[in-house]
Amino acid sequence: MATTDSILQGVNVLGKVDESHRKILTPDALAFLALLHRSFNPTRKALLERRRLRQAELDRGVLPTFLPETRHIRENDAWRGAPPAPGLVDRRVEITGPTDRKMVVNALNSDVWTYMADLEDSSAPTWENMINGQVNLYDANRRQVDFKQGPKEYKLRTDRKLPTLIVRPRGWHLDEKHVTVDGEPISGSLFDFGLYFFHNAFETVKIGQGPYFYLPKMESHLEARLWNDVFNLAQDYISMPRGTIRGTVLIETILAAFEMDEIIYELRDHSSGLNCGRWDYIFSVIKKFRNNKDFVLPDRSAVTMTVPFMDAYVKLLIQTCHRRGVHAMGGMAAQIPIKDDKAANDKAMDGVRADKLREVRAGHDGTWVAHPALATIATEVFNKHMPTPNQLFVRREDVQISPNDLLNMNVPGVITEDGIRKNLNIGLGYMEAWVRGVGCVPINFLMEDAATAEVSRSQLWQWTKHGVSTADGRTVDKAYALRLLKECADELAAKGPKGNKFKLASQYFAGQITGEDYADFLTTLLYDEITQVGSPRSASKL
Ligand SMILES: CC(=O)SCCNC(=O)CCNC(=O)[C@H](O)C(C)(C)COP(=O)(O)OP(=O)(O)OC[C@H]1O[C@@H](n2cnc3c(N)ncnc32)[C@H](O)[C@@H]1OP(=O)(O)O
Numbered sequence: 001m002a003t004t005d006s007i008l009q010g011v012n013v014l015g016k017v018d019e020s021h022r023k024i025l026t027p028d029a030l031a032f033l034a035l036l037h038r039s040f041n042p043t044r045k046a047l048l049e050r051r052r053l054r055q056a057e058l059d060r061g062v063l064p065t066f067l068p069e070t071r072h073i074r075e076n077d078a079w080r081g082a083p084p085a086p087g088l089v090d091r092r093v094e095i096t097g098p099t100d101r102k103m104v105v106n107a108l109n110s111d112v113w114t115y116m117a118d119l120e121d122s123s124a125p126t127w128e129n130m131i132n133g134q135v136n137l138y139d140a141n142r143r144q145v146d147f148k149q150g151p152k153e154y155k156l157r158t159d160r161k162l163p164t165l166i167v168r169p170r171g172w173h174l175d176e177k178h179v180t181v182d183g184e185p186i187s188g189s190l191f192d193f194g195l196y197f198f199h200n201a202f203e204t205v206k207i208g209q210g211p212y213f214y215l216p217k218m219e220s221h222l223e224a225r226l227w228n229d230v231f232n233l234a235q236d237y238i239s240m241p242r243g244t245i246r247g248t249v250l251i252e253t254i255l256a257a258f259e260m261d262e263i264i265y266e267l268r269d270h271s272s273g274l275n276c277g278r279w280d281y282i283f284s285v286i287k288k289f290r291n292n293k294d295f296v297l298p299d300r301s302a303v304t305m306t307v308p309f310m311d312a313y314v315k316l317l318i319q320t321c322h323r324r325g326v327h328a329m330g331g332m333a334a335q336i337p338i339k340d341d342k343a344a345n346d347k348a349m350d351g352v353r354a355d356k357l358r359e360v361r362a363g364h365d366g367t368w369v370a371h372p373a374l375a376t377i378a379t380e381v382f383n384k385h386m387p388t389p390n391q392l393f394v395r396r397e398d399v400q401i402s403p404n405d406l407l408n409m410n411v412p413g414v415i416t417e418d419g420i421r422k423n424l425n426i427g428l429g430y431m432e433a434w435v436r437g438v439g440c441v442p443i444n445f446l447m448e449d450a451a452t453a454e455v456s457r458s459q460l461w462q463w464t465k466h467g468v469s470t471a472d473g474r475t476v477d478k479a480y481a482l483r484l485l486k487e488c489a490d491e492l493a494a495k496g497p498k499g500n501k502f503k504l505a506s507q508y509f510a511g512q513i514t515g516e517d518y519a520d521f522l523t524t525l526l527y528d529e530i531t532q533v534g535s536p537r538s539a540s541k542l
Pocket residue numbers: 095096097098102103104106107118121122279280332336337369370371372440441442446447448449451452
């Protein structure tokens with residue numbers, strides 16, 4: 001049998017390793033990562049190549065439809081996903097947030113049912129953020145995460161059961177360049193999943209939960225199959241019964257919406273349902289059909305959850321999940337508390353309340369909040385309209401969604417200069433924060449993260465590409481877009497703190513809004529800006 005030392009041949013760590021990281025980057029954990037990489041990276045790369053081929057097909061005007069080759073899965077009424085796992089039966093309000101220590105403690109102390117610790121949309125994947133995030137989650141599962149920051153003590157509450165922890169690793173497209181295996185960077189997904197699983201799987205069971213995950217940004221059921229294979233190998237490796245892991249899949253790409261049944265089917269013994277990742281979903285619709293002028297959308301504020309394509313996606317997701325006995329989770333309203341303006345705050349909170357009411361009435365089993373102060377509103381709405389732990393029994397047999405419904409871009413609204421400026425401010429503001437290592441920021445009283453910023457970026461690209469007209473009759477062309485960008489960037493740079501990164505953000509953004517270059521993701525475009533690789537150190541000699 002191979003020894004840990006021999007497995008670690010070819011495994012290098014290029015990121016800075018502090019004393020506090022050593023409990024995470026153990027030889028055994030790194031050997032497990034190497035096994036995951038060697039077993040699954042070739043398939044991951046093939047699936048990413050498949051995404052590129054699919055894009056070329058969409059660019060030729062081929063529209064997606066339900067897959068003929070998997071009709072037997074959709075039409076078979078007999079199969080079900082796994083029954084809800086311990087700690088996941090009632091998940092009516094889930095808080096989400098990045099994994100810095102303060103946020104972890106605050107999230108676990110919130111009045112919610114679960115906490116999605118986010119290594120994805122709300123985290124900038126600096127090495128420091130990713131590895132410290134693992135330390136914080138390790139400590140959280142062992143209930144040893146208390147700490148002091150200045151005069152303030154952050155302590156886990158003991159007056160009630162803490163929310164169930166669910167971890168969202170990065171998507172399949174992202175590399176983690178600070179660890180290489182046989183000369184290749186490891187996948188961000190395998191790194192995040194692997195370290196969390198290796199160190200916490202049994203601990204989570206001990207506290208009455210399990211190793212639970214949210215799985216982001218998938219584009220097909222084959223990508224779900226890859227996760228399922230990863231789960232099986234991981235459980236076998238530590239002799240944990242298969243089916244202990246659970247994964248809730250974010251349906252947040254338009255192509256995945258055509259494969260909801262198939263995605264649950266692939267993961268079925270590990271499935272804990274689907275979630276409406278609404279922001280990435282809007283991003284994906286714009287991105288995938290960016291070369292098709294029929295998919296041009298109005299100002300971002302007009303693309304609400306009730307426009308036809310969003311409404312169809314929500315209904316299909318709930319119907320599909322409940323037919324298969326798994327949770328249909330709602331998503332994130334972007335409003336956050338506004339501290340110094342009661343009237344504005346009341347309006348924002350009414351917006352959150354209306355969103356949660358729509359979700360519970362539609363049949364969702366739970367929802368997301370971005371901030372602890374929103375938990376009460378979401379709880380009140382769900383408690384009132386969902387007296388049972390979930391509403392898996394709401395079958396939505398009334399719903400009939402066709403491919404045309406999912407692609408119905410009949411969205412009322414116009415494109416305005418104000419909408420363009422808002423998108424520019426969001427894109428610049430978010431990118432500026434991200435290159436400083438901050439993955440989620442409030443901008444104009446809305447939560448902005450990697451998904452919401454992508455909507456803004458992609459709209460700007462699409463509007464310039466297709467030379468749309470604004471409500472007051474201006475044609476959006478490259479010169480106009482770049483003039484407004486310069487105005488916004490100069491203003492933000494002048495107002496921002498000394499040493500801000502708006503100039504850098506603007507240089508990157510200029511290349512993304514003229515309808516020419518289009519990076520696959522802002523996060524892959526900017527990743528080298530936050531990568532700090534030192535000379536490789538062999539994992540066996542850390
Ligand atoms: C599209 C998607 O993927 S949605 C999912 C990903 N996005 C998210 O998870 C959003 C997470 N939310 C956040 O990061 C933050 O709420 C922000 C950036 C939007 C706003 O943060 P702030 O401006 O710091 O908010 P604010 O000052 O009101 O925070 C008050 C307190 O609540 C805490 N807090 C705010 N949001 C959260 C959260 N999501 N989880 C835990 N604690 C939180 C803050 O740490 C702060 O704590 P302190 O009093 O101990 O210092």
